[in-house]
Every structure is written in C-alpha cells, then in structure tokens.
Amino acid sequence: MLIEMKGIVKDFGPVRAVDHIDFTVNSGEIIGLLGENGAGKTTLMNVLAGTFPPDEGEIFIDGNKVQISNALHAMRMGIRFIHQEISLCNDLRVFENIFLSEELLRKNGLLNKKEMINRCLKVFERMQVQIDPNAIVSTLQPAERQLVEIARALLFKCDLIIMDEPSTALATKEIKRLFDIMRQLKTEGVSFIYISHKMPELFEICDIYYIMRDGKLVAHGKFAEIDEQQATELMIGRHLADEEFLNKPYYGQEEVILSVKNLSGKSFFDISFDLHKGEILAITGLQGSGRDLLADALFGAEEYTGTLQVKNHTLKQRSTIIDHMKNGIGMVPRSRKERGIHNDLSIYDNISMAFFNTKFKRLLIDSRREKERFLRQQKALSIKTDQPKNPITSLSGGNQQKVILGRWLEADADILLFDNPTQGIDVGTKFEIYRLIIELAKNGKAIIVFSSEFPEIHKVADSCIVLYKGRINARLNRDEITEMSIMYYSTGANLEAVKNG
Structure with missing residues (x-):
C-alpha cells in the first residue's frame, strides 16, 4: 500500500501544529519520525489515523484520494495506531480490550469469547510473552499494558502500523522481540511509522527518516546516510555536547537528609544507604530488580519494613503519601499520564x-x-x-x-525522587532536565534518580546503587560508573563468578 500525505496543515486555535507537510509511505518500509516534543509528529499521525481532520491538504492511498473520517475508518482501511499514552480500558479484560469495537460473534449474535481468547493466545505466543487474556487490565504492569497495545495492532491484518514511543515501558528483550516481528511483517509488505526519541532504536530498525521541527518538515532521507549526532542537530536545530556533563561538580554536603536502613518490600530487600544534601544518587537495575517498587516505597506509595529517616525524624512504617510529602519528599513519577x-x-x-x-x-x-x-x-x-x-x-x-x-x-521539597524522568521526552528536553537536576543539587536539594539508561546516569549521578534481584549488589562512585560496570552488577555476573569459584 502506498500512502501519500500532501500539504497537510492542522491548526489548534492560533497555533499551527502541522505546517504544509508532505509525507510518503511505501509498502514494506519502516520510517522513523523524529522531532522534539511539540514538533507536530503525533498530530500529523493523528491526521493520518483519522483522529483529527486536516485543515488543509490531501491524503492518497494507492493513488486514490481518501477522507479518513475517524479512527475506526482508518483501521478498516488498514491503518493502525499504537499511541504513546496507553489507551486501554482498565476495567475490561485483556481480550475485551484487544477486540474492542471488533468483537467476534457467534451465529446467535452472542460474543464468541472462546475464539477471541484463542486468537489472543496465538498473538502472545508469536510475541513470546505470557499474558493472561482473561486478566483485568488494571492488574497488569505498565510493560504488559504496552504489549497488549502492540498485540492489538498485530492481531488484525493491516498495511500500516504507526508506533508512538512503543518501547518506553519495555525491557531490552521485549524490544528485540518487537523488532523481530516488525522485520518479519516488513517482508510481508507491512509498513511502519516509528516515532521515538531513542536514537539507537531508530538507527537499528528504520530505513527512512522524516524530521520535524515547529510543525515543519526540516529533513528527509535514509538513516544509512547520517549519524546520531547529525540527526539530533537536525531535530533540535542546535548542537548538543555531552562534554558539558563530563566534569560535573559534586555539590554534596556533610548533612544527611535521608537515611534508609534495612528497607524491605514486595520485591526489594534489606536496602540501606544515606543521601546527603546536594547529592545526586542514581539507583538502577534490570526490569524486576525491585527498582520501581523501591521508588514507590520511598514516596509512601508502597508498604515497607525497616527504617526511613528524614533529617533525623523517623517516619512510621505505615506512613501515607501525604506524610512523606509533609516531611519534604517529592516525586516525579514514571508513567506520567497515569501517575504524574x-x-x-x-x-x-x-x-x-x-x-x-x-x-x-x-x-x-x-x-x-x-x-x-x-x-x-x-x-x-x-x-x-x-x-x-x-x-x-x-x-x-x-x-x-x-x-x-x-x-x-x-x-x-528537600528530597526529590525522579523515577525514569525523561520517559518519552526528546533529546533536547532531556538535556534541559539533566541541567535542572544538577542545578537543584547545587541549590541544596537531595536527589535520587531511578533510571535504567546509562547515558542519563552518567550525566547526572554522583554515585550509583545497582540492584540485582531486589538487593544492593554494588554502590559505584562517579569515576566507577561505566556502562560495563553497571551491566556487570545489574546481571549479577560478580555473584555468579564467586559461586563458580
């Protein structure tokens, strides 16, 4: 299927979100769509997917002019959109979400639940994930919800799948499976538009790039002909240098703001550390390491045992979020739409x-x-x-x-918890967030950054705690923080080496 968008314009009041964009998708092509937050990427795709009508411009499919009136119309034309913000119905079961508005019926008009569940199991098997089609969506983890969104697009035959930050909540092995499926579907003629701020992913999976800035198309070409630095500069219109973070000053002071002793919860055990005024501590680990629930516990959103002291004041073990807030703990949470x-x-x-x-x-x-x-x-x-x-x-x-x-x-707040703070944020804004974190530390705030991204940790952290199976496996000083050392302790390789003598 050949899709052509010509001269597309979309206004929201006085703001022009998309400004005369031409965009072409050929059969069996994976296109990377790049741009800062607010560049107009998602709005352009919402026009293609029938969410918004264009104010100007035309859309052609296989040479025929079409008007896509709504999302259901787009799906029936073979276009599916996996949105960045998960749009599942929390109170429905997994299979009910996947077949929403496209339910299978028996001859008597009743729902054919058995067949819908079987088809869900087949697509999950193809994706190599274990999700119960009968599970209520509200009980799933964020990564599982993202996989359900992807399964919904893969289950039905389509010619174009639009993916807006699909890997945000996924672990490395799940991203690899997703890319394997994309490559297989590409050989079958299915096309993809892949929106992401993660440059390594774009360069790995995409053939063609379109780069938007301030609603306009500023560049278009083949990924093989540019590098990550060039793509970044085209996207933000200026040069970004990692060098500014290499000699980051240490603003830590003698005063201990937060003291954690023998903290344990559902998936973390015997966690102990001190956090000083002006210090930036990173906590990392692979998915399932207990990182997420540890962050929630420090904010009072998850039950724990052990001792949590803020400025020598011991918080009660069943303290509420409000108690933690009143003691000067603030949190910038993961999954912004649902939690922030x-x-x-x-x-x-x-x-x-x-x-x-x-x-x-x-x-x-x-x-x-x-x-x-x-x-x-x-x-x-x-x-x-x-x-x-x-x-x-x-x-x-x-x-x-x-x-x-x-x-x-x-x-x-004196203590700021940043849980995956740059999730779904473009590279230019990421650098702004990193500068803000360092400036806050300079002003005396005590900061913990929970992250799985090495470049993020390396730019801001004074030290880094590495979790493995819910326990602290190492605490690294800034000069010890390397991608290799973090992976070494995240995978527990040091423990395996000891065990094997």
Missing part, C-alpha cells in the same frame, strides 16, 4: 497540587497567588505555554514533566 498529572485539571492546578496538600492553610484558593506560583515555575523551568488555564494535556510531554517538577518546588 491530573488530566482533567489545568496547568495552574497541577502546579499547585502539592502546595495545597502540604502548605495551604486558607479556606479558599487565591487565584492571584496561584498565578504567581505558575509564573515563578514557568520562569525557573522554562515551561512553554501562554495558556496556563488550559488542561495540562495541552502541553507536550517535556513541559508536563516540568510542571510536575515545579509542583514539588512550590511545596519546597
């Missing part, structure tokens, strides 16, 4: 939320002070918006992340 933002509230309200829960003493909200809080954080964090009364979902992912950070700065 209040989708139905304004940017104003999202920034003020932690302040309201910890510092607010009045009966009524003062809109003037709420505006002051926003303007203060907008200036400090370079939040890009001129409509703070709009829903937070109107912002790009990077700006949403800045709003979450601003929320904790307004609550004057």
Whole structure:
C-alpha cells in the first residue's frame, strides 16, 4: 500500500501544529519520525489515523484520494495506531480490550469469547510473552499494558502500523522481540511509522527518516546516510555536547537528609544507604530488580519494613503519601499520564497540587497567588505555554514533566525522587532536565534518580546503587560508573563468578 500525505496543515486555535507537510509511505518500509516534543509528529499521525481532520491538504492511498473520517475508518482501511499514552480500558479484560469495537460473534449474535481468547493466545505466543487474556487490565504492569497495545495492532491484518514511543515501558528483550516481528511483517509488505526519541532504536530498525521541527518538515532521507549526532542537530536545530556533563561538580554536603536502613518490600530487600544534601544518587537495575517498587516505597506509595529517616525524624512504617510529602519528599513519577498529572485539571492546578496538600492553610484558593506560583515555575523551568488555564494535556510531554517538577518546588521539597524522568521526552528536553537536576543539587536539594539508561546516569549521578534481584549488589562512585560496570552488577555476573569459584 502506498500512502501519500500532501500539504497537510492542522491548526489548534492560533497555533499551527502541522505546517504544509508532505509525507510518503511505501509498502514494506519502516520510517522513523523524529522531532522534539511539540514538533507536530503525533498530530500529523493523528491526521493520518483519522483522529483529527486536516485543515488543509490531501491524503492518497494507492493513488486514490481518501477522507479518513475517524479512527475506526482508518483501521478498516488498514491503518493502525499504537499511541504513546496507553489507551486501554482498565476495567475490561485483556481480550475485551484487544477486540474492542471488533468483537467476534457467534451465529446467535452472542460474543464468541472462546475464539477471541484463542486468537489472543496465538498473538502472545508469536510475541513470546505470557499474558493472561482473561486478566483485568488494571492488574497488569505498565510493560504488559504496552504489549497488549502492540498485540492489538498485530492481531488484525493491516498495511500500516504507526508506533508512538512503543518501547518506553519495555525491557531490552521485549524490544528485540518487537523488532523481530516488525522485520518479519516488513517482508510481508507491512509498513511502519516509528516515532521515538531513542536514537539507537531508530538507527537499528528504520530505513527512512522524516524530521520535524515547529510543525515543519526540516529533513528527509535514509538513516544509512547520517549519524546520531547529525540527526539530533537536525531535530533540535542546535548542537548538543555531552562534554558539558563530563566534569560535573559534586555539590554534596556533610548533612544527611535521608537515611534508609534495612528497607524491605514486595520485591526489594534489606536496602540501606544515606543521601546527603546536594547529592545526586542514581539507583538502577534490570526490569524486576525491585527498582520501581523501591521508588514507590520511598514516596509512601508502597508498604515497607525497616527504617526511613528524614533529617533525623523517623517516619512510621505505615506512613501515607501525604506524610512523606509533609516531611519534604517529592516525586516525579514514571508513567506520567497515569501517575504524574491530573488530566482533567489545568496547568495552574497541577502546579499547585502539592502546595495545597502540604502548605495551604486558607479556606479558599487565591487565584492571584496561584498565578504567581505558575509564573515563578514557568520562569525557573522554562515551561512553554501562554495558556496556563488550559488542561495540562495541552502541553507536550517535556513541559508536563516540568510542571510536575515545579509542583514539588512550590511545596519546597528537600528530597526529590525522579523515577525514569525523561520517559518519552526528546533529546533536547532531556538535556534541559539533566541541567535542572544538577542545578537543584547545587541549590541544596537531595536527589535520587531511578533510571535504567546509562547515558542519563552518567550525566547526572554522583554515585550509583545497582540492584540485582531486589538487593544492593554494588554502590559505584562517579569515576566507577561505566556502562560495563553497571551491566556487570545489574546481571549479577560478580555473584555468579564467586559461586563458580
């Protein structure tokens, strides 16, 4: 199937999100679509997938002009879209989500549940994943939900699959399986549009690149003819240098802000460490290492045993999230849509939320002070918006992340937990987040960054705890943090070497 988009324009009020874009997809082609957050990538794909009608321009399929009226129409034309933000119905079962609006019926008109479940099992087998089709989606882990989204696109015959940050929640082995499936489908004539901020993935799986900036197409060509540095500079319009982080100063002070002793929970055991004022500590580990639940426990969202002291004050073991917040602990969480933002509230309200829960003493909200809080954080964090009364979902992912950070700065949190802080964020905004983390440490904040990305850890961390099977396997100083050492301790290779003598 040949798809051509010609002169596509999409406006949202006075903002032109897509500006006269030409875009072509040939049969059996994997295209990488690149651009910073807010560049217009997802909006362009939403036009192709029938979510938004174009304000100008035309779409042709195999030479015939078409008008794609909605997402269901696009699916029936062979176009499927796996969205960045997981769009499953949490209260439905896995198979019900996969067949939503495309249910299989018996002759008597009733649902053919047995056949739907069997087909789900077959696609999961092909993906080499073990997910129960009868499981309620709300019980699944984020990575499993992402795999269900992918399965939904793979189950039905289609000619084009659009993937918006599909690997965000996936482990390395799951990404490899996904790429194997993509390569197989490519030989069968299926095309892909792959949106990602992860350059190594794009260069591994994609043939062609399209690069957008500020709603315009700025570059188009073959990945084989450029390198990662060139792609990054085309995407953001400026040069980024890793060198600025090589000699990062250490701002740690003598005062211990957080002391963790013998902390244990569902998937982590006997965790002990001290965190000093102005220190940046990274905690890493492979999927299943206990990293995620440890982050939740430090914020009071997961039960634990052991001792947690903030400035010599011991928190009770069954302390709530509010208790942790009032003791100066803030969290920029993973899975931003589900755990970080209040989708139905304004940017104003999202920034003020932690302040309201910890510092607010009045009966009524003062809109003037709420505006002051926003303007203060907008200036400090370079939040890009001129409509703070709009829903937070109107912002790009990077700006949403800045709003979450601003929320904790307004609550004057002394300890900041960053859990996968640059998930789904473009490389330019990632560098902004890294600079902000270092600046916060310089200003005396104590910071823990939970991450599985070595470049991220290497840029910001003063030291790094490596988890293996829920336990601390190593604590590395900055000069010991290398990709090889992190992988060595993450996989438990040192323990295997000891065991084998």
